[in-house]
Amino acid sequence: MPRTDKIGEMSVSEHHEMILSETRESGAEEWACTTCARRIVFRWPPRYEKLVLEHGDVNAVHVGGKGGLRVGGLAVTRAPATEMPATEMPAAERDWLRDNGIEWDGASA
Numbered sequence: 001m002p003r004t005d006k007i008g009e010m011s012v013s014e015h016h017e018m019i020l021s022e023t024r025e026s027g028a029e030e031w032a033c034t035t036c037a038r039r040i041v042f043r044w045p046p047r048y049e050k051l052v053l054e055h056g057d058v059n060a061v062h063v064g065g066k067g068g069l070r071v072g073g074l075a076v077t078r079a080p081a082t083e084m085p086a087t088e089m090p091a092a093e094r095d096w097l098r099d100n101g102i103e104w105d106g107a108s109a
């Protein structure tokens with residue numbers, strides 16, 4: 001893409017997408033850029049922490065790629081986790097089945 005506008009050059013940053021590569025036992029998340037070598041460790045509030053392991057391309061804008069969540073941007077929003085899996089059976093129905101001798105979760109016994 002040819003750059004003809006010198007003034008606009010500073011504001012035209014490449015957008016790199018970061019993906020979650022690892023979740024550590026402490027709850028910290030390790031994110032890696034799909035385009036450059038940037039790697040960060042990120043922990044959610046209240047124990048917020050961001051540690052840059054590899055700076056990668058510092059001129060790029062790094063955007064997180066998990067469920068509308070943004071890392072390094074202005075807003076941090078999580079998608080609501082209220083949706084139940086379609087296969088989830090209401091507890092009342094499981095109890096009814098158990099009362100009738102059917103273990104819905106029988107595999108985990």
Ligand SMILES: [Zn+2]
Binds near residue numbers: 037038
């Ligand atoms: Zn990058």
